[in-house]
Amino acid sequence: MSNFFSPEGPLAGYLENYEPRSGQQTMAAAVTGVISGDTDSVSAEGARLLVIEAETGIGKTLAYLVPAVLSGRRVVVSTATLNLQDQIMNKEVPLISRVLGREIPVVCIKGRQNYLCLYRWFQYQGSGQFREEDHTDCSMIGKWLEHTTSGDRAELESLPERSSLWPRISAQSNQCLGSDCPEATSCFVNQLRKRAGSASLLVVNHHLFFSDLALRQGGFGEVLPRYEGVIFDEAHHIENVATAFFGKGFSQYQLIDLVSDIERQAETDLDPNRYDRIVGSAKGLKQRTDEFASLFPVQTGKFHLLEFVRHYSYSRWHQEVDLLATGIKRLAKDLGDCSGFGEGWRTLEKRALELADNLLEIALTNDAGETDGYVHWYERRERSVTLSATPVKVADHLRKTLYSGVDWCIMTSATLSSGGDFSYFQQRLGLDESVEFLRLPSPFDYQRRTLIYIPEKGFPEPADPAYQHISCRRAAELLQLSRGRGLVLCTSFRGMESMAAYLEAHLEYPVFVQGNGSRNSLLQKFRANSGSVLVAVASFWEGVDVQGEALSCVIIDKLPFEVPSDPVIQARIQAVTEQGGNAFFDFQVPRAILTLRQGVGRLMRAAGDSGVIAILDVRLFTKGYGLKFRASLPPSPVVRSLHSVGDFYGTSEID
Template identity: 40%
Template sequence: MVDHEDVAGLLGIDGPFARELPHFAPRAAQQAMARAVAEAIAGRDTLLVEAGTGTGKTYAYLVPALAAGVRVIVSTGTKALQDQLYFRDLPRVRAVLGARVETALLKGRANYLCRYRLEQTLREGAALSPAGAAQLAAIRAWSARTRHGDRAELADVPEDSPLWPQVTSTAENCLGSGCPFFEDCHVVKARRAAQEADLVVVNHHLLLADLALKQEGFGEILPGAAAFILDEAHLLPELAGDFFAQHVSARQLLDLGRDALAECHGVHGALGALREPLEALKDAVRRLRLALDPLPARGAFGVLMRDAQARQALDALAGTLAALTDVLAGQAARSRGLEHAHARAATLALALDRLIEDDAAQAVRWYESSAHGFTLHATPLDAATPLRRLREASGAAWIHTSATLTVAGGFDHFARQLGLDEPPALALESPFDYARQALCYLPPGLPDPSARDYTERMLEAVLPVLEASDGRAFLLFTAHRALRRAAELLRGHVPWPLFVQGEAPRHRLLEDFRASGRGVLLGAASFWAGVDVAGEALSVVVIDKLPFAAPDDPVLEARLQALAAAGVNPFMGWQVPAAAIALKQGAGRLIRDVHDRGVLVLCDPRLTGKGYGRLFLASLPPLPCTRELAKVRAFLTPRPVAA
């Protein structure tokens, strides 16, 4: 174990990183964070760290994690960040420190090839398009040579290919130790490696699934950790609410039917017994989906229950699922696969009954429908209590870090969401010189964001900025409708290449945007966070409105009612802080490097016209603001290069 001060010194001007990494720049904020993380790990304490962009927080937690001599779990917000951490950052830090520790990368089971389901898919010989047949052939060839079975290895098959769900397993359809490929299972091997490692890199989805004991017969895969380090921790509260919830979806039910049908292969008489109840289930799912058509796309469960046709279809689905469960019970002893199908059916039937009958005050029941399916939910009103229980039961250090945890300098909102009472916290400013590198423009004269022509008026205000920057901009929208309208207004009327979310995969849009050098990218939710475009390709970020959560969200509506009942102002106590953190995420796309320069355009007039607007501005990095277009043009004018 290394002393706390020594840990900070490793990242200092005389430390090994400064000596061995050519572009490493010692930063006081990074050293302060490393010292605090080391102390938290040693004391098994809870710690919140907001580390502004450019702080170098990854090294600031990896160095003390590797030096602590204890078992550490590092969790990231996304699989992309997980791969970056494991394959790029962790090897560099290990090499510099000469750390002799076992490390492991662990993802959710849907990321690993399932040999059993691949064999089933090949055996069934389902009708595939030429592209699908080529993808299946590629997967089959890859399956013979892969050591880890991680989908990310196979770039030839798109991430959204419909073949992946057919050749990977889920919690419901995994056969566990009864699978004929159990000892050669990629998931089993990955989990065994994780159990034996000193440092394991996971993602929040997997971490929460394991801690919530949803590990489908494999037992705990992250036992005995002395510290949990959660990067991109601002994502945790929403994800936790999802993992402590119950869901029954059309996809789960249809997958059950398809898998049960496949398990009839080679079992004499099983198909005859199951064909009719399986067709009935498929029909019941279709009828409920159609019954939801006249209703809003998402809403409280009461909306569904008060509609006679939808309620009748829901009850019919529950009855059909119960009947299928009974038939599967009679077939379960005939094969391991049918036994597992029966267990899945019974679990789904129980969950559906609870959703229909249970009106517990601590959970919000709601539904959502799409073009091809539906999901029924029971989401806990407050994830803080189960999160607190998990932390206390672990007896470990819990370090939460992100560039966006505070609102106007305070951690209160984030801490309340996690069930933390005045935890130790550290706010570290970015080393970037925002006064020189950035400018915030608040366009004057815009109407209220609810105005029918708001998007048109917003674009009129933004176009002169785009002309001054020659494109090179992100336009971020709080609603897909506004994004589509903006794309319609700009396409064919501006000289810059347009890249519109939804018209190509996200990674392709970003690659093409960077390559264009002067593009304009229009994005919604998934472009507000985790997007890194450094350099001159991005010089302007425009945000159309303050990112308040949709008011028709039934979970939010119930949460706000509960806060009001507890004497808390739901708008200032929840909606404003949540939107301020989201705005910080969007604004954080602008300056990603010490050499970047750019303009942040915040179009919402409520920033200056409402009292709470000051809280939003106070939550942003310390960049100068202006309402004068001339200053924006001057800032974006290329500066002459000194002779």
């Protein structure tokens, strides 16, 4: 590995102005040791485990891909974002292939919903029920099918992100006819699986990986071919994604989708009498589900199911649940009776039975309290209700399914520690003391190329009623000094809207706001408009990669503490407390630090970048926990005056 990444090594000849990075070489050597078995880092479950925090500039993608490719083993690389998948497939793997002088058998596998189902497409075309608004998309897809070999919707750049057509023709797993499908030979998903079976490098996202893991755990088959080891990039997302797949869900929309598919199948397969009976039964159940959803309060949000049941009445609640579950099972039997008309009816029957089982498992909670290791909750949206049972801890699930099912596992990200401490990540993912942890700091020159700005003493804290207006004014002052070129990250949609309104009224620079266009289109406008400002929340805290002068100032409105109203977060806080820990310092602070580090990381994306990171939250100095936050920030000089910021940019201070 040291030779491959050395100044005279094979990689240097293919990269202009190549400079070796010691952190990259260290990481590549550590990854090689885990894959080859030359390490003492072995978990209690037998897997060799390695956790690497590799900050921006290390070149971590190549540092794990090169050893994986050279190992000759089948390796899964799992990412959290499509952007990183595209980078691996379109940039990193082709580069390694040129350096090695051979093709690399690699396949990128996405969730089934990303691929077109030929059977459903032909059904939709033959139904004669084209929606007027879908006419253009249908024409485009028809032409695309004449040449596509993948069936991947990503090739349809003109297809709207929220296309109403795509969900009706995509290859959803719960609607798949399997080997009985008349289009099985031409099926894009089946062809993808064949290619995956002969590939040594499988690139997936976390959702697909844990979907496969959950299927294996339940004994329902598998999505991915067998592999020896897995590398998680963007590993700070593992807990949240795993949580979704080791839980259960029942939603009003799931049943509505089932009824729609029953109607569509019935139109194709059944005579008028049987059609009327099946469709009438399905529509009656939909009405029953709507009535069930109306039992819940109209207030939107996420709430504990047990608290609702206590106020509603246990006996009445159980009756309502039993009534709905019985109706679903009765419909399932009717669907099974139609199996002679095609395998699609068996698929519909299985979906109905799964819905009934999930409803009973989630809704019939323990009257004395939730002691099954899951938190049972519901979410009320404007037009639907969802019931969920979510594991409070995923550590045990990971031990049973992941660590015991692979030879080795590597987890890496730019942000896995808080204040240099991996304890939070280690505890949440159930990693024992034998696991090796490696920290590789960024090689970027933060000392000379950046500043961290925190407002002066006396600046209001976020709880102060004056904070919102004063923080907006301060952001505008900073952006005038930076001549725009700023990304403003807010911790709430309300804060974002207030900030955007103020900046639009007080700046001469273009202001782009999340929600007024797709993520990609906003980023393209931001890059293209010199001196512009982008105001955003949520997903823009990570994955935004804008290099050069277009982004010279990152402003964060406040420390990103989560509002502990989410039932899952509440349950996890309670679990930490019950085990004798301090939920604020052991759980809430580390989570906020990891999010803050992601936001701060938007500034320096390349060695030549420079700028100011402004955090408009004086709690970094006024609160005791502020010290741990500051210890987690880059080694930039910290200033507390606008004059120092003006000096950095070479602009005059705002009056």
